[in-house]
Amino acid sequence: MEYRNAIFIITEERSCQIYNVGEEFKVEQNALTGPEGKPVCLVLMNELLKALVEKKSMQRFSPMGPQRVKFECGGCSGMIRFEFKKEKDFATLQMKLLAVAEQKARMRHLDRFYDVLRGLDIFEPLNDDSLRDLSAQLQLKVFEANKVVLKKGEPGTSLYIVLEGKVAVIGDEGQTLSEMGVGKIFGEMSLLSGEPITTSIHSREKSRLAVLSSKDFKHVLNRYPVLQVFFYRMLVERAQANTMRAGTISSGMTGRLAEINPVELFQLINSSQKTGKVQLTLDDGSADVTFHEGELIDARYGELAGKEAFFALLAKSEGNFTYTGGLTAEESTLPVIGGFMGLIMEGLRRVDEQRS
Structure with missing residues (x-):
């Protein structure tokens, strides 16, 4: 018996680096093609072609009746088993139409x-x-x-x-x-x-x-x-966000406010006694918040400055930020704007009132 038009299907896979269970290999006019978008494993292809060339029986008889013969490929670090999926009386054109139909069915749910x-x-x-x-x-x-x-x-x-x-x-x-x-x-x-x-x-x-x-x-x-x-x-x-959550921050770090909100970010800078500037890019503009040894010394957000700018930023949940260490000589002379924890508590109270 000659298997010029046939389909083999993978039924078992252990640590194969390429293929998955359920993927198929089609033989059409003795030309073999594998799953779309996957590299070709020459070891597996050789096993499939060997089964065809040697015209091995694709079925065996058992007390349970006819059973499909399983073939095995173990030529590398992984192992897969595959079996013959019978294609009876399909001409070349019919196989092409079948392949197109199968592809459309597979893509329909993603389309x-x-x-x-x-x-x-x-x-x-x-x-x-x-x-x-x-x-x-x-x-x-x-x-x-x-x-x-x-x-x-x-x-x-x-x-x-x-x-x-x-x-x-x-x-x-x-x-x-x-x-x-x-x-x-x-x-x-x-x-x-x-x-x-x-x-x-x-x-x-x-x-x-x-x-x-x-x-x-x-x-x-x-x-x-x-x-x-x-x-x-x-x-x-993500690694930077995890580092900041662990309680450390360094110059050049960037992140998203969706991953660490302004309150957490500013508290991290305060607890680490950092000196530097946080630059924020928001949907309605940009902002700068400046710290000296962890204490707030300046904040700019649109037309707002000082405490009012700082309070407004605490409510933000979307946007990006960059932390840069160090200050200019002029910035280093700016006075502290109140006690940091007092500012945080006041700002959160205002945020709650606005949301209410």
């Missing part, structure tokens, strides 16, 4: 959310064709409300993109630390750093997530080097 993917900063450097190729690597997962998506302490296995719904970052005491909606990405830090997951993620409501496995994540970075820059910058920013 619905293409605009979400297109609008993400991470994918902005990719043209439409590249983004669609990358989307072919994504799997769609649906989580009902209040389900565990990621659990703290477990190894990171995938990157997640919220396509629909909302998820929450959950603290050790079960409290909600933050929420993420459509377009947000999580899980990438464990993949980049190799460290276990640091916080648990739960679905706040029914959510649809695009999932990229760690294996495919590495292939994506290799295929699209421009994405490496994005993730490297994300890794640096």
Whole structure:
């Protein structure tokens, strides 16, 4: 029997560096093609072609009836098993049409959310064709409300993109630390750093997530080097935020107010008795806050100055900041603007009154 038109499917995988369970290899007129967007493993291809050339039986008989024969590839550090997925009476044209139909079916669920993917900063450097190729690597997962998506302490296995719904970052005491909606990405830090997951993620409501496995994540970075820059910058920013939360800050540090709010940032500078300036870029302009040995000596925000500028900045939750150490000779002579903790308490009282 000649298997000129056939499909093999991976049924088991252990530490294979390239392929996943469920991925298929198509033989058409004795030409072999693998999963789209994946590099070719010559060892596996050789095993598949050997099975075809030697015309090995694709079935064996057992007390349970006919069983598909499993083939194994263990030519490198990993191991995968695959079996013949019978393609009966399919002509070449029919196989091509089948392949097109399968590809369309796989992409249909992501096409619905293409605009979400297109609008993400991470994918902005990719043209439409590249983004669609990358989307072919994504799997769609649906989580009902209040389900565990990621659990703290477990190894990171995938990157997640919220396509629909909302998820929450959950603290050790079960409290909600933050929420993420459509377009947000999580899980990438464990993949980049190799460290276990640091916080648990739960679905706040029914959510649809695009999932990229760690294996495919590495292939994506290799295929699209421009994405490496994005993730490297994300890794640096997150590391800086963690450093600041640990109680240290150094000149040149940058970050987002969404990760460390102005109150925490200013208290960190005060407790560390730092001398320098925080420059903030906000949606309605820029601001400067100057410290000398941890004490506030100047603040500028639009038309506001001194205490009023400082109080107004405490309410900000969106924007970027940069801390630069050192002052000019003139700045070093500025007097302290009141006791720092007194200013913080007064500013928080005003924020609460405004929100009320």
